[in-house]
Amino acid sequence: MRLIADGQPLRELSLDIPPITPRSALVKVAAAGVCHSDIHLVSGAYDLGEGRKLSTTGGGTVLPLTPGHEIAGRVERLGPGTESSGLKEGDRVVVYPWIGCGTCRKCLSGRENLCEGSQRFLGFMRNGGYAEYVLVPDTRYLVKADGIEASQSAILACAGLTALSSIRKCALQPGDLLFLIGAGGVGSTAIQIAKKVTPARVAVADIDDSRLELATRLGADYVFNTATTDTKELASQLRKVNQGRTADAVIDFVGIPRTASLGLRLLGHEGKLVLVGLVGGGMQLPLPLLPILGAEVLGNFTGTLAQLTELVDLTRRGGINPVVSESYRLEEANEVLAKLGRGEVRGRAVLEP
Numbered sequence: 001m002r003l004i005a006d007g008q009p010l011r012e013l014s015l016d017i018p019p020i021t022p023r024s025a026l027v028k029v030a031a032a033g034v035c036h037s038d039i040h041l042v043s044g045a046y047d048l049g050e051g052r053k054l055s056t057t058g059g060g061t062v063l064p065l066t067p068g069h070e071i072a073g074r075v076e077r078l079g080p081g082t083e084s085s086g087l088k089e090g091d092r093v094v095v096y097p098w099i100g101c102g103t104c105r106k107c108l109s110g111r112e113n114l115c116e117g118s119q120r121f122l123g124f125m126r127n128g129g130y131a132e133y134v135l136v137p138d139t140r141y142l143v144k145a146d147g148i149e150a151s152q153s154a155i156l157a158c159a160g161l162t163a164l165s166s167i168r169k170c171a172l173q174p175g176d177l178l179f180l181i182g183a184g185g186v187g188s189t190a191i192q193i194a195k196k197v198t199p200a201r202v203a204v205a206d207i208d209d210s211r212l213e214l215a216t217r218l219g220a221d222y223v224f225n226t227a228t229t230d231t232k233e234l235a236s237q238l239r240k241v242n243q244g245r246t247a248d249a250v251i252d253f254v255g256i257p258r259t260a261s262l263g264l265r266l267l268g269h270e271g272k273l274v275l276v277g278l279v280g281g282g283m284q285l286p287l288p289l290l291p292i293l294g295a296e297v298l299g300n301f302t303g304t305l306a307q308l309t310e311l312v313d314l315t316r317r318g319g320i321n322p323v324v325s326e327s328y329r330l331e332e333a334n335e336v337l338a339k340l341g342r343g344e345v346r347g348r349a350v351l352e353p
């Protein structure tokens, strides 16, 4: 399913299987997660507010392109020079899609997701997983995922990884209260991960009661419907359960002016607001607030290969159980993207070629 032109629906095409190259692996796709970023990719831009736009891929994308960056499947073929990769044909893998230039400071320190050079992100600049096969340029980007359902391991590559990485940025201590805004694909995964890898209690906000019910089932300590609870009331409820403090850290998985403003309002002293969601828009920042509180506003974009490996291991040991709510045929990609855009997907939807 290919993007031929910005803003146009993806088109179903029949193409040759990409030829294998040295060090590469051809993966037969079993599941490809449908992420909100794919909507931005198809539209061609992020909304920065005040009418300003940012190209989704900084001009690095050459169309036509196959989207899809949450990819799991089986190794179909291995290229020359992969003998020491520890992989063999048939192995079940999840693909790390955030592939950088390999030579910049960020890449050399293992943070390819923040590559300063020519990014090669699969599904953004290179062909991704909305296909039967994907060519991964180096076997080092494959993480063995035996024992995990393909649909579940696929969504670790963006939803899970983004959740883990943003939670780590909160540096939570025992007794802290973590406040998550948005219980969609990333947020619902974050609840389980936060309960597993931090000592904090977890509060979750959403505007949809069915997503909040899911949040409770996944282990949220407190849930709030922000469509029916105003910010002042919410702050007072948090103070009641958090020894007079509001939130010690907030992660905004939505990223619209209303959610980011809510996050700021709920920050306490030395609180951290981590912005993750890319839905878009701009906001006014009350300038004295951050210095007076000694608070921090941070951004997070996906995570590292090492973190994906850690997450796959955590999932295999039963630590988390990623929520895949719906699966579709590859040809239904456009319908799934539309459904996601309307906010009608609970958890994560995957395409299964």
Ligand SMILES: [Zn+2]
Residues within 6 Å of the ligand: 035, 036, 037, 038, 069, 158, 159
């Ligand atoms: Zn994504």
Ligand SMILES: [Zn+2]
Residues within 6 Å of the ligand: 100, 101, 102, 103, 104, 105, 106, 107, 108, 112, 114, 115, 116, 117, 118
């Ligand atoms: Zn780089």
